[in-house]
Amino acid sequence: MSVASRVVGNWGSAVLLAFSAFLLAGCSVESVDAPAAKTGGETTGAVEASAGEKRIQVDGSSTVAKVAAAVQEEFTKKFADTKVALKVTGTGTGFKEMIAGRIDIANASRPVKDSEKADCQQAGIELVELKIALDGLTVCVNRENDWLDTITVAQLKKIWAPGSTVKTWKDVDPAWPDVPLSLFGPGEESGTFDYFTEVINGKEDQITENYSASADDNVTITGIAGEKGGMGFFGCAYYFSNRDKVKVLKISPTDSVADGVEPTVESVRSGAYKPLSRPLFIYVKKSSLAKPEVLDFAKYFLNEGQAQVGTVGYVPLEEAELATVNAALESAVSGAGK
Structure with a gap:
């Protein structure tokens, strides 16, 4: 592991203290500085939804997580039967979790790389790119x-x-x-x-x-x-x-x-x-859009959720660009689950 990929000195212990801010935002944060995902296998154990609970698995960028946490808080007020489980491990690890089939949405502070896209295709996963803000x-x-x-x-x-x-x-x-x-x-x-x-x-x-x-x-x-x-x-x-x-x-x-x-x-x-x-994104697994709760969350992010983009300090999309992104989501929905 390179020096640039680890926390130096005593910063590791400070992570858990500093990240409590997300908990105050009402967001379910499951881990910080988590190791890279192992390949293969579906989500099991603690990350599985309990009986009758609707659950959306989200992982990735800490930059996007700041607005995702705010959107999640408002979303769950409207959809009280849905839990948005947000992990913050970085854009690259978020895509690894997507490739492994463990999440529905990858938060990203950069566009998906060609290599990541190829790995998704090999795993039978189609991504829907949705620009959600500017930074x-x-x-x-x-x-x-x-x-x-x-x-x-x-x-x-x-x-x-x-x-x-x-x-x-x-x-x-x-x-x-x-x-x-x-x-x-x-x-x-x-x-x-x-x-x-x-x-x-x-x-x-x-x-x-x-x-x-x-x-x-x-x-x-x-x-x-x-x-x-x-x-x-x-x-x-x-x-x-x-x-x-x-x-x-x-x-x-x-x-x-x-x-x-x-x-x-x-x-x-x-x-x-x-x-x-730069733009900020969420990448939704196309097959997950067949689940009403995932589609509802994506739509909420691009509509009511845009108010939270400005509230946390990022730049909301202008109406014309937002309409284009919403159209891309609607187009993807017709093929969701295929």
Whole structure:
């Protein structure tokens, strides 16, 4: 296992404490930092629904889980006989669980990879891709950081690239202080990790080994807040709900800090926040749409649930795009269960 795929030091114990926020949201969270799914076999034991209970199995992205938990809470008020069992293990592990036949919905902060799609097809699983929101992947530093408000993509690459020799902020820019850099972020099963490494470092999965990784974005925020030289990245909703703990940086796609743009609803929706604006998805197993509770949940997410997208801090889809996604769901329903 690479350094980037494990939690360093004592962060592992902090995961369980920080993730209690999901429980307060009324969501059934079954595990955090769970190991990769084993292949083969159907869901058994504790994850099986009790007699007469309708149950939807969901796993995947921690970024999407923030809105999925909020949508689940409202959904179960309307559909009290249905339980939405939400696990948070990262986008990559969510797709592994889908391939293994253990879940109905995979939350994803990146599009499905061709290799994952091929594995699903080999397992006889057809995916229905539903875009549910927009996100601005956000880079934050400690609130005591008073030497920068904007960082360029080139400077981010200097810090986060594999083999980086940067140890202090001064190593990045001689005008910055000789304060040690402490880096925090998601692990290699995360879609956020995949997206960041591709757009910043130029190649997916390539990153410095000198950082503390966790599947829980709340742990990343705690790490940044605890180190004067701290820096990390996560979905914008986690920043919007933790403004008092960390400081957001403007991102410049050029070498000029004058071109820096802060992640806001407007900059993410317009695409001005470059290159870290991205879509968020849920992937529904097509055969699961034959179950009324799964179809109801997917429809709710794309309609009433859009109010929760904005409430937790992501960017809701505009009406025209939402209509297109709903049409894709309706089209898939006609072939569900086949």
